Amino acid sequence: MALVLNEEQALLKETAEQFFQEKVPVANFRKLRDSKDENGYDTAVWREIANLGFAGIMVPEQYGGTDFGPVGLGLVLEQAGRTLAATPLISTVLLAGSAIQQGGTSAQRQKYLPLIASGEIVMALALEEGAHHNPCAIATKAEAAGDNFKITGKKVFVLDGHVADVLIVAARTSGGPKDTSGITLFLVDTKNTDGLKITRTHMADHRNAAIVEFDGVSVPAANVLGSVDGGWDVLEPALDIGRIGIAAETLGLIQQVFDTTVDYLKERKQFGKVIGSFQALQHRAAELFCEVELCRSVVLEALSAVEERRNDVPKLASLAKARLAEASRLITNEGLQMHGGIGMTDEYDIGLFMKRARVAAATLGDANFHRNRYAELDDY
């Protein structure tokens, strides 16, 4: 219901804005890219993020978190999106953090949640197996062998996979290749695990992803997250939180591209006038403005729905993810076009935003996936 920020949230937004603008500007991201940084994210920045309490924003106080809630996390992600800050927030805090909170045993919670809140652990969700997000199409197998399970298969596009300390792996323990039942989640340590091969992949957005291969990796039954065959119940809500988080990050991204573009329209002169005085460009800019405003509303509503534990979270997650995927394509394309030649240069930031926008759009389901899901949820 709260589409307007309260005082506490407004303050958090200000803190986050200041932090990312000053400490993690786009220059920071360029440095990581240009130096081919092994981690792919700035570990010092990540520590600061944890110190500010951002990593523990969804973690209850009893586990050392700040429990500020999803709307708060959304505000942080939006600001991170404005400066292209590369952090393990999505992989570790949103996806792993909410899966553990949702499905973890008390021992698992005790073990992982404080580490997540303090920024001492990086976790990654090993889910995808093909070119498109298809969360129940899982061929990776886990077979019971005594007190252990043996995992065999291959995962792709594992965000932060090559720097993760622990993976959450979705594997099939029963059922057919597209069934939601029969999926089991496992916590798999990446260190000293036989049969595990992790290969970093270099994506266009220069963020972290990896291919993870399992060749009979043995995992103790105690590492099952949620129930055997019932992993979907933990996975789906965590995916929705991840989707909404990415939508929030994308909101910051489109706002930044839009603002930069409008500034450029007011400054660039051709035919003796600033190009922003041309109606052909004015109308396109005005349409983009409407689009950004609609995006802000759906993101805020989706975050509020998570916060209020409403039952329309899945539908709003799909609404937000689909809308932001489409809007970010439109706005980065239009922004680049309005910048003209300079927008095509690597020196200018807009290309970086465009590349990030496309990867973010494909992460956890693109617009096609979410439109289909939105209709399915309403039964048509």
Next chain:
Amino acid sequence: MDALEKFRAETREWLEANCPASMRTPMKEGEEPWGGRKAVWKNPDSKIWMERMAERGWTAPTWPKEYGGGGLTKEENMVLQQEMRRIHARTPLMSFGLWMLGPALLEFANEEQKKEHIPPIVRGEIRWCQGYSEPGAGSDLAGLQTKCEDKGDHYLVNGQKIWTSYADKADWIFCLVRTDTSKKHEGISFLLIDMDQPGVETRPITMISGASPFCETFLTDAKAPKKNLVGELNKGWTIAKRLLQHERAMISGMGLGGGGGAGPGIEQAAKDYIGEENGRIADPSVRDKIVRQKMDSQAFALTMRRSAEEAKAGQGPGAASSMFKYYGTELNKRRYELLLEVMGIQGLGWEGEGFSEDELTTTRAWLRSKGNSIEGGTSEVQLNVIAKRVLELPE
């Protein structure tokens, strides 16, 4: 029980006792309660319902009591609206007086004018129409030429207005007139004219939908006493702009589906007209278009709500009404295009056998919707407003 809950209980009880049964059904064509001296009451209950509500000022629930309004707080009004929705009560009175002129009078008129004109609006006794556009002044509204001369004890008005909604059924017209030809915006005044005089003549215009909701209005030596000038002479443009905001807010609400009647959603229509496979709309490309439409619609509704919440919290973009007018009307047009696509030839009937009443209504409504992005400022004008006022792009 707190005061608001007490108000709810009393309201519920009163509505139960006073809202006629036929007024608890969806609005029927021709039963719209527009009021006015020439009102035709196809269903006599409409008149009873309007009068009972007007008696309490509940046709204008939040307007001050001294002018006949209900004097309700925002919260009380919300309760009233909820309670009316609960019993599916029809709106008791539809009128441009309520939606457009009244708010402007409350803001800009003098005490005498408020006392004279607002109570008859609330009671539905006087039906107003809007004299803005002229044959030569559409998007460039401030270029209007209707001449208004000071004749000592009265004004003499000569000119022509066009697209005057329901002018043939109205009693009074609020007009933008030119009182200074040497300036553009600063030469416009806001004048109230009684249409019951020989100098005012109206002629309905038949539209592409077959209906004639709009008129040409001819003013030939029409007279208005000087007390009918609202605000200062040559300062009418300020009032005109404010009134346009009310008008845009009214029209943009149509994007939410208000214009197309209630009934099942477009996805059900698709299942009915196209068929379904395994519970899904059989044609995947139509299905995708429907999802896009519904997503746009939900995003738009959320943005309207956010804007209302922001306004309450004292924040928010000032030129929001232009965004809503632009997006809401374009959305409504797309909705009708899609509905027609879904209905196939059943959405293309004009009259007579072979079509249900709903189908025929949809065809006409589709045509009517084309005007949404023209009236009250075209989409292009709204985009200009956003570009210039919100984004501050230069001339």
